[in-house]
Amino acid sequence: MKETALTRVHRELGAKMAEFAGCNMPIQYEGINAEHETVRRSVGVFDVSHMGEIIIKGPEALSLIQKITTNDAAKLTDGKVQYSCLTNDYGGIVDDLLVYRLDIDTYMLVVNASNIEKDFTWIKLKNTVNAEIENISDKISLLAVQGPMALATLQKLTKVNLLEIPYYNFQINTLAGISNVIISNTGYTGAGGFELYFSSVDAPVLWNHIFDAGKQFGIRPIGLGARDTLRLEMGYCLYGNDIDDTTSPLEAGLGWITKFDKEFTAHQILREQKSGGLSRRLVGFEMLDRSIPRHDYKIYSENGVHIGKVTSGTQSPTLKKAVGLGYIDSDFATENTTVFVSIRNKMCPARICRLPFIRTQIS
Amino acid sequence: MYYPTHLLYTKDHEWIKLDGEFAFIGISDFAQKELGDIVFLDIPSLNTVVENEAVFGTVEAVKTVSDLFMPLAGKVIEVNTLLEKSPELVNKDPYGSWIIKVQVNLPIDTTHLLSAEQYTNLVQ
Structure with missing residues (x-):
């Protein structure tokens, strides 16, 4: 280890x-x-x-980053950071990451610990422009x-x-x-x-x-x-729980970092997803009783139809209430809709609510 | 960690305090520490007869959830209502915070239960 x-x-x-x-x-x-x-x-x-740092360097650094990430890295100036996603060829998320512009030709990508090797391999695979790529995580x-x-x-x-x-x-x-x-x-x-x-x-x-x-x-x-x-x-996504290779940034509520005025991996798939409407969305919900939702618990509608699953859940120490994130059918993804989480074979009521769950100086 | 000698224990980390035909059941200091901050005790077995080693409830901590097992067959006749509002008492005082009160059939067979010394050896 x-x-x-x-x-x-x-x-x-x-x-x-x-x-x-x-x-x-x-x-x-x-x-x-x-x-x-x-x-x-x-x-x-x-x-x-444990988190990973990958340096991308050279005159082609920006064009590589533009090609592999969803946000518009051309907006960065020296000293600025941007939240972004690496997408796979199907519009799923390889990883979510921070992009730091160190100087005009040098960027640092900060990636999830569990994805360092996967990201590094992926970025090298997509590096047809010959940018220098170095994994400095260790x-x-x-x-x-x-x-x-x-x-x-x-x-x-x-x-x-x-x-x-x-x-x-x-x-x-x-x-x-x-x-x-x-x-x-x-x-x-x-x-x-x-x-x-x-x-x-x-x-x-x-x-x-x-x-x-x-x-x-x-x-x-x-x-x-x-x-x-x-x-x-805060409703922030955790890779491996709320987002992964099978979820799209749009479904995950990361449309704000998905910029269609540039081209990136699977941008056409995502554009179609956006114009065609999303079948499921990541939502926040709070439990109306004491039970705590956990990853992979199933979510049902009032009529008992299976409409989604929990991706993260906990007792909120600030609110002293159980809260969670989960993917549900878009039809049910509106604020204040009552849904039911199956917890130990019991249907426990929950209310879809706005994110973040708490207000802070950041939000 | 502390394991009072007047209590009996199970390998599933419950403690048992016998009082005539009644048994008070809680979880050990080791168990509360492993679970971390406890936020909810779900005891659906109130007023039912539960077999030895069957699940009588669930303890929810911030990060984990764990089943609670009956150390003896019996009828769950009471749930500690203090823990409804303040489940964290189980963390603060695991032996002062009984979770259920059970009515058992006499004579009680305790041969499968562990002494404080045996339990200490198990968790060390």
């Missing part, structure tokens, strides 16, 4: 560890609900170094410092005015004495904060500096368990 540069630190902190995408990762430290609340109220740090660590006190924490460690980095923008600068840190105003929690990419050799030192700086705010380490409840409250 792979480890991050901080696996030893997590063990010493008493984290419950488990394999995720081939990597030994902290699932929780003190408990999911407490960690979740720390991020919503103050500041927490996630080691998400050399790069990624810490997500998230929560309303994340900015105040990190501001102590850098001369960069963090207020001047807008959402989905980044700067490369010195932080905690470590040079060339990518300081990115992004995240997967809806709580605000930054993601830091840097050389893995610096990981233990940077970790300690961040915890010293955040001490006055009660900074805590946060595991992948709370990462999931935080992202689900």
